[in-house]
Amino acid sequence: MAPDDQALVSRRRIFVTMPMRCQESGQSEGGAAVGRSLQLDYSKVRAYWGHAKPSMLGPYMMDGFGFPASAGRFRFRGELNAVAEAVKDLRSSISVLDFGSGVGAWTEYFAQRFANVVSVEASPTLYAALKDRCSRYPNVVTFGGDVLSFQPKGRFGLVFLGGLLMYLDEHDVRVLLSKLVSCLEPDAIVLCRESTIRQGTKTLQGNYQVVYRSVETYQSIFSAAGFDVVSVEANVAYLYPQMACELVKKWKARVPERFWCLPVIGRLVYWGLRLGYPWNTKLIPRLLAKLGREFPVLTNHFFVLRPSSHATVAQREASVRSARIAEERPLSAC
Numbered sequence: 092m093a094p095d096d097q098a099l100v101s102r103r104r105i106f107v108t109m110p111m112r113c114q115e116s117g118q119s120e121g122g123a124a125v126g127r128s129l130q131l132d133y134s135k136v137r138a139y140w141g142h143a144k145p146s147m148l149g150p151y152m153m154d155g156f157g158f159p160a161s162a163g164r165f166r167f168r169g170e171l172n173a174v175a176e177a178v179k180d181l182r183s184s185i186s187v188l189d190f191g192s193g194v195g196a197w198t199e200y201f202a203q204r205f206a207n208v209v210s211v212e213a214s215p216t217l218y219a220a221l222k223d224r225c226s227r228y229p230n231v232v233t234f235g236g237d238v239l240s241f242q243p244k245g246r247f248g249l250v251f252l253g254g255l256l257m258y259l260d261e262h263d264v265r266v267l268l269s270k271l272v273s274c275l276e277p278d279a280i281v282l283c284r285e286s287t288i289r290q291g292t293k294t295l296q297g298n299y300q301v302v303y304r305s306v307e308t309y310q311s312i313f314s315a316a317g318f319d320v321v322s323v324e325a326n327v328a329y330l331y332p333q334m335a336c337e338l339v340k341k342w343k344a345r346v347p348e349r350f351w352c353l354p355v356i357g358r359l360v361y362w363g364l365r366l367g368y369p370w371n372t373k374l375i376p377r378l379l380a381k382l383g384r385e386f387p388v389l390t391n392h393f394f395v396l397r398p399s400s401h402a403t404v405a406q407r408e409a410s411v412r413s414a415r416i417a418e419e420r421p422l423s424a425c
């Protein structure tokens with residue numbers, strides 16, 4: 092698909108100076124609202140991501156814990172199994188849309204498997220890394236800007252939303268999904284990977300702004316946007332790095348900074364958990380659940396969606412309407 096075949100990102104939203112950092116595992120800075128969904132301050136989301144280090148650790152929010160650089164690659168390889176399984180029945184001739192593509196690890200994977208990939212990333216630093224990584228793939232077209240103002244052209248057999256929806260308010264999640272309906276091939280899937288909590292919704296305010304939703308909350312949002320949830324699968328590769336993050340965070344909270352010794356403590360915790368992987372990701376949470384403790388606090392799931400065959404005409408019309416409104420919205424995210 093040639094670049095000019097693509098709808099261009101709204102001029103207002105392309106590369107607004109937008110500092111952002113890719114953190115997915117749940118840094119709890121600032122206040123948190125549990126059970127109700129506060130509005131995200133998108134300028135803070137942008138500010139956070141704009142400072143992201145263009146590495147494999149950054150997009151997985153594993154920076155700053157003293158983990159080895161290989162930790163990001165190990166998680167990526169673990170997730171590959173789940174993604175490969177989800178896309179195994181898709182034809183290699185399809186086009187893929189990768190929204191919020193970070194440094195482009197998944198874009199690169201899709202470029203090797205499918206005919207065309209269109210990637211949209213809002214953080215200038217991550218976008219630069221994405222472009223660089225994908226420059227050797229003639230079948231990849233990249234856009235720097237906000238997914239909410241990006242108007243896809245053509246038909247896509249796969250849309251990948253890897254850790255994106257948690258940076259969008261519920262209204263914008265619905266608008267985004269609604270916009271996708273009209274550009275999906277009949278047998279297309281939308282594959283989402285999102286950090287989740289066990290119940291309800293938790294919105295972090297402060298410098299790191301994010302919404303964590305339960306699987307049930309996502310399911311009802313997806314269904315309201317006119318999608319059927321074909322499958323939900325726990326992201327096992329996420330669990331032990333998240334356990335390591337939460338343990339090191341506890342260490343940081345209890346010990347004065349001068350004694351943190353992160354390169355030592357971080358590696359000890361990381362390798363300790365990795366040696367017991369994958370058994371410890373089942374045993375430890377189960378044992379702690381018996382003691383009434385949730386650990387890790389955050390989980391992560393893959394959701395496979397298809398446009399609902401039962402979506403009502405009214406729902407579909409609402410989808411088109413909200414997509415139009417989205418096009419007219421002023422710059423509000425990333």
Ligand SMILES: C[S@@+](CC[C@H](N)C(=O)[O-])C[C@H]1O[C@@H](n2cnc3c(N)ncnc32)[C@H](O)[C@@H]1O
Pocket residue numbers: 111113114115140150151190191192193194196197211212213214217236237238239252253254255258424425
């Ligand atoms: C958790 S990272 C995931 C990156 C990549 N999808 C992956 O799986 O490794 C989320 C990404 O979404 C991007 N992002 C967040 N909000 C966005 C928006 N409104 N438009 C475009 N990109 C956005 C961030 O800059 C970041 O690169």
